[in-house]
Amino acid sequence: MRASSPSASVHAQAKTGRMYPRRITMLGTTAVVGGYMKSMARGMATADDWGSGGHSDDPYGHDFQMVGPFTPADATGASASSVYEDLKSYNGGGGWDQYEVGLLKIDSTGTPTDIVSYGGTGMDGLWGLSASSDQTRVAASGYFIGNLTFGATTLYTNNGNMHHYDGRDGFIALLDADLAPIWAKTWPVTTLGSDESSLCGDIDFDASNNVYGVGYQCNATCSGVISHHAAADGALVTEKVFEDVQHLNRVVISTDGSGDVFVTGRMYTSTGTGSTGARCEASECALTMRLSGTDFSVIWARTIEGGGPSSTYTGDLRHDEVGEPYVYVTFRDAAESGPVSLDSGTPYSGCKDDTTSVVTPAYDVDATKMVTAADCPSGSTFVATSSADAVWAASANTGVHCQGNTEDSCIMKYHAFTGKPVWATTVPAANAVVPMPDGTVHAVGQGYQGTFATTKTPNTNTYWGYRAVLDGATGEGKSVAPFGGDAATWVYDAAQSGGDLTVVTGFRGSATQVDYGFTIAVPDEIQERHTLIMHVKTSGTKDSVPSCLSTCSNDESTVIEAGKCFIDGLCYADGDSGATLGLGCMVCDPSKSQTLWSMSPSLGVTQCFIDDTCYEGEHSGNAADTPAYHCRSQTCFDLGYSRYDDIQSECRYCDPAKSITEWSLKDGYTYTGESTPNDCLADDTGSTDSGDSTDTTTQTGGGTLSESDGGQALVAGALAPLAALLL
Numbered sequence: 001m002r003a004s005s006p007s008a009s010v011h012a013q014a015k016t017g018r019m020y021p022r023r024i025t026m027l028g029t030t031a032v033v034g035g036y037m038k039s040m041a042r043g044m045a046t047a048d049d050w051g052s053g054g055h056s057d058d059p060y061g062h063d064f065q066m067v068g069p070f071t072p073a074d075a076t077g078a079s080a081s082s083v084y085e086d087l088k089s090y091n092g093g094g095g096w097d098q099y100e101v102g103l104l105k106i107d108s109t110g111t112p113t114d115i116v117s118y119g120g121t122g123m124d125g126l127w128g129l130s131a132s133s134d135q136t137r138v139a140a141s142g143y144f145i146g147n148l149t150f151g152a153t154t155l156y157t158n159n160g161n162m163h164h165y166d167g168r169d170g171f172i173a174l175l176d177a178d179l180a181p182i183w184a185k186t187w188p189v190t191t192l193g194s195d196e197s198s199l200c201g202d203i204d205f206d207a208s209n210n211v212y213g214v215g216y217q218c219n220a221t222c223s224g225v226i227s228h229h230a231a232a233d234g235a236l237v238t239e240k241v242f243e244d245v246q247h248l249n250r251v252v253i254s255t256d257g258s259g260d261v262f263v264t265g266r267m268y269t270s271t272g273t274g275s276t277g278a279r280c281e282a283s284e285c286a287l288t289m290r291l292s293g294t295d296f297s298v299i300w301a302r303t304i305e306g307g308g309p310s311s312t313y314t315g316d317l318r319h320d321e322v323g324e325p326y327v328y329v330t331f332r333d334a335a336e337s338g339p340v341s342l343d344s345g346t347p348y349s350g351c352k353d354d355t356t357s358v359v360t361p362a363y364d365v366d367a368t369k370m371v372t373a374a375d376c377p378s379g380s381t382f383v384a385t386s387s388a389d390a391v392w393a394a395s396a397n398t399g400v401h402c403q404g405n406t407e408d409s410c411i412m413k414y415h416a417f418t419g420k421p422v423w424a425t426t427v428p429a430a431n432a433v434v435p436m437p438d439g440t441v442h443a444v445g446q447g448y449q450g451t452f453a454t455t456k457t458p459n460t461n462t463y464w465g466y467r468a469v470l471d472g473a474t475g476e477g478k479s480v481a482p483f484g485g486d487a488a489t490w491v492y493d494a495a496q497s498g499g500d501l502t503v504v505t506g507f508r509g510s511a512t513q514v515d516y517g518f519t520i521a522v523p524d525e526i527q528e529r530h531t532l533i534m535h536v537k538t539s540g541t542k543d544s545v546p547s548c549l550s551t552c553s554n555d556e557s558t559v560i561e562a563g564k565c566f567i568d569g570l571c572y573a574d575g576d577s578g579a580t581l582g583l584g585c586m587v588c589d590p591s592k593s594q595t596l597w598s599m600s601p602s603l604g605v606t607q608c609f610i611d612d613t614c615y616e617g618e619h620s621g622n623a624a625d626t627p628a629y630h631c632r633s634q635t636c637f638d639l640g641y642s643r644y645d646d647i648q649s650e651c652r653y654c655d656p657a658k659s660i661t662e663w664s665l666k667d668g669y670t671y672t673g674e675s676t677p678n679d680c681l682a683d684d685t686g687s688t689d690s691g692d693s694t695d696t697t698t699q700t701g702g703g704t705l706s707e708s709d710g711g712q713a714l715v716a717g718a719l720a721p722l723a724a725l726l727l
Contacts, residue, residue: 009514009534010068010110017064017087019102021531023129024504025138026497027177029108033504033533034126034140037064037102037117039087063087069110072518085115101126101142103179110535116179122146128203128213138175139211141200143168151181158189170200172213172229183234188217188225201314202250206259206293214263216247216311224248224265226296240296244274245287249314258370259293262327264317266309278345282306286331288414300385300419302345304402306337313431321435325368325416328441330433332409339404342412342421343397347390351376352383359383361391363418370417400424411443413475423475427452427468432494434501436538440478441470444494444503457482458568461582461613465491465505467536482569485512486580501536513580546571560594567595585614608654610661615654624653627663629676651680
């Protein structure tokens with residue numbers, strides 16, 4: 001099998017600037033990454049030369065830096081190059097209004113070549129990014145507040161608000177291959193005087209370099225909207241509002257020469273009489289449509305009852321890369337309320353037998369083209385999707401469905417000409433799905449321990465990313481490779497070029513393991529919410545395999561070397577802790593298990609393991625850990641806390657002598673059963689500590705953590721062969 005292997009990476013390396021990457025597109029072998037970029041300054045500052053000392057040592061400076069490449073042979077970036085952007089610092093609080101539209105360019109070797117930013121008085125954000133097929137243009141889209149300047153063009157919001165959230169409008173900007181502005185337009189626009197917001201969430205080019213955008217337009221209510229803009233000057237050619245759609249999220253132009261457009265989004269409840277022509281009996285439905293490129297009339301629409309993809313975690317929409325007539329879609333929250341069939345939406349066209357009146361659906365007439373009247377055999381009549389004789393979507397009876405009762409993502413494959421579902425598979429939160437020229441489909445996302453069929457990624461107490469490979473024909477899993485570190489790793493987007501994959505992630509922490517034996521370390525003095533971009537080799541011989549496997553095979557004959565552990569797809573030496581996963585109280589102990597974490601000797605002495613997380617008791621002059629609540633709600637403010645404060649519990653704490661796996665309770669308190677800050681009730685009855693008896697069953701037994709110990713099992717299942725984990 002072929003397994004993905006990161007061959008190079010590049011990342012931001014300056015505490016003085018911050019970037020949340022959102023999208024990636026390819027200009028040939030050059031990656032263009034876009035997102036939110038801001039200065040971390042706390043006030044006005046003049047331009048400075050990075051090399052002169054200026055703000056390079058100032059935590060309140062305003063430069064953004066990209067460094068790369070980092071490779072397995074040069075994980076410290078000793079031979080790396082860097083580029084800088086001097087960001088404008090104009091907000092005294094150093095807050096949200098300083099976010100600008102930021103763009104990066106990285107060449108095929110992983111060397112950063114340019115950083116560009118465009119901004120204005122309020123918060124600006126990039127959400128859509130696309131390159132033209134002739135590789136001469138890049139289109140960007142998103143939203144802005146107040147004003148936003150691209151070269152000689154300054155855009156203004158319709159309601160005149162200048163700061164933070166209220167009254168956002170969307171934008172579309174066309175740039176050349178050097179990321180210099182050609183034109184920029186405000187679209188979609190919020191009604192004059194409204195404090196609602198609008199957004200252009202995605203963008204694509206047709207073969208003539210005309211630009212198509214999708215998003216939502218909010219006035220009294222929000223509606224999904226699509227537009228067509230002229231290549232030369234951005235003039236609005238066509239626009240359509242779908243009043244039965246809450247928002248449109250993604251758009252791609254058909255590659256079959258028809259000029260048609262595919263879009264995804266979320267519907268309101270509908271009886272089928274709205275603009276989409278589709279019914280939605282739930283409060284909301286996930287939506288995929290094929291539209292005419294001329295007037296945006298609906299050719300077909302497929303819905304998922306109860307599907308709730310948001311306008312923030314938009315999922316993805318891509319073409320097949322082997323020339324077959326299929327599209328691939330991924331939604332988060334596709335089937336939260338239960339398993340839901342994909343055989344839903346508008347009817348199928350077909351050919352009606354003039355004698356029997358039986359209608360043969362278009363997908364059975366000819367699946368290689370868009371069926372018209374000319375394709376119906378003699379003695380039959382063409383039936384359009386609008387006809388009363390059209391074939392109901394449910395009659396396809398494909399049995400394809402998204403796994404229910406989960407907030408995970410559903411990846412789906414649809415027939416491009418008819419919308420007939422082919423397969424669906426459920427994976428942890430996926431933000432991008434990338435069909436490859438070899439017929440596989442790569443999905444990237446993030447989460448805590450993820451389950452892929454019988455295989456799990458590492459059990460962590462913070463988000464790790466993953467790269468999963470699916471069989472494009474069946475949707476079955478082939479492999480999954482995890483990556484992450486000691487703080488959250490978010491995976492935003494991915495793109496392919498030449499059959500290899502480039503993954504854009506955002507991470508925060510001191511180190512990120514991107515592959516076996518390949519960890520990027522970030523010095524403490526420059527830690528920030530850094531952007532990480534990885535180039536992943538997906539073909540040929542894998543450069544690195546798990547060092548702890550003495551033999552590799554596609555079955556359970558895989559052998560782990562003596563004195564080593566192979567846990568959830570990662571290698572550990574005897575005595576290694578799980579600290580990089582947030583599991584500092586777990587160790588590799590091959591004498592107990594080579595595939596499960598064993599309990600550290602510190603558990604029950606100085607540490608607890610509660611709700612899959614390691615906590616410290618009181619020792620070495622440090623107070624005991626407590627459950628905490630990260631303050632973002634009005635409840636916190638009412639209690640006198642500030643935004644982002646971590647509120648510690650008054651009464652619950654880690655006391656290893658009393659309980660390894662449960663919070664202990666201070667004398668004079670009752671635990672209410674609620675979360676912090678509402679978990680403690682002072683009383684006059686003395687201690688109600690339910691953890692007075694010492695729970696040292698697991699520690700005393702010296703075993704691995706399992707369900708019988710009263711904690712959650714950390715079970716790896718069957719050994720995962722090679723460098724990726726088989727599904």
